[in-house]
Amino acid sequence: MLLERVLVGVYLAACIGIGIAVSKRVLGSRDEYWVAGRRIGTVVNSMAIMAALASGGSIIGVMGLAYAQGIPATLALFGGAVVGFPLASILVARPLRNFGKFTITDFMSFRYPHALVRYLVPVLIVAAFTIYIVAQLKAAGITAEALLGIPYNTALALATLVLIIY
Numbered sequence: 125m126l127l128e129r130v131l132v133g134v135y136l137a138a139c140i141g142i143g144i145a146v147s148k149r150v151l152g153s154r155d156e157y158w159v160a161g162r163r164i165g166t167v168v169n170s171m172a173i174m175a176a177l178a179s180g181g182s183i184i185g186v187m188g189l190a191y192a193q194g195i196p197a198t199l200a201l202f203g204g205a206v207v208g209f210p211l212a213s214i215l216v217a218r219p220l221r222n223f224g225k226f227t228i229t230d231f232m233s234f235r236y237p238h239a240l241v242r243y244l245v246p247v248l249i250v251a252a253f254t255i256y257i258v259a260q261l262k263a264a265g266i267t268a269e270a271l272l273g274i275p276y277n278t279a280l281a282l283a284t285l286v287l288i289i290y
Contacts, residue, residue: 143290158226184263
């Protein structure tokens, strides 16, 4: 079990190190910071989206869904993703790019120029992502407890710390 803990520690340290190193390289405009100067190609962007999907929900949750509901329910979930990603790229990514906006809040504030929109959209996004991030941290705690023998609360604290630092 010591080897597994060391490997996970090295991996997390590498994630933090890469994050710090890359953050120092990003200089210049907001465009460079938020969207890599719009130089990211389709393949790299698709891989980034897929990496974002590799979360506690997709790894632990889908396995639980397959076990509890069977393969048809799992295939329905993947079918939704196959439809959802192209739909999101058409309905979200394309308008953001066409209007030169970086975030949904920027776009919505431009499209609906009211102070309420500027404040309400980020509040809704933070609320939704808080639920999502809590689920990811819980999955990290459960996984570390099962695989590394680390107490759940310790694993949860470490995962939260790495997330904050990164």
